[in-house]
Amino acid sequence: MKKILNTLFIIASLGLIAAGVIFLCVSIFDGNETMMPLMISLACILLANLFHVTRMNMDKK
Numbered sequence: 626m627k628k629i630l631n632t633l634f635i636i637a638s639l640g641l642i643a644a645g646v647i648f649l650c651v652s653i654f655d656g657n658e659t660m661m662p663l664m665i666s667l668a669c670i671l672l673a674n675l676f677h678v679t680r681m682n683m684d685k686k
Contacts, residue, residue, distance in 0.1 A: 627683065634680040638673045645669035 648666035655662065 630683065631680060634676050634683075638676040638680070641669045641673035641676065645673065 645666045648662045648669060652660075652662035652666060
């Protein structure tokens with residue numbers, strides 16, 4: 626069970642990092658001056674880091 630959760634956290638973290646990078650690129654290269662893609666990018670990257678920290682704490686136990 627622990628190995629499956631570890632794998633799922635890795636997949637979710639990598640997916641969120643990829644989504645964050647995509648939204649960051651949209652925010653930089655889009656002609657609109659809205660801040661929404663930048664905020665979504667920040668949220669995705671923060672959530673990915675939270676999953677990573679959770680996975681690391683799970684590995685210590």
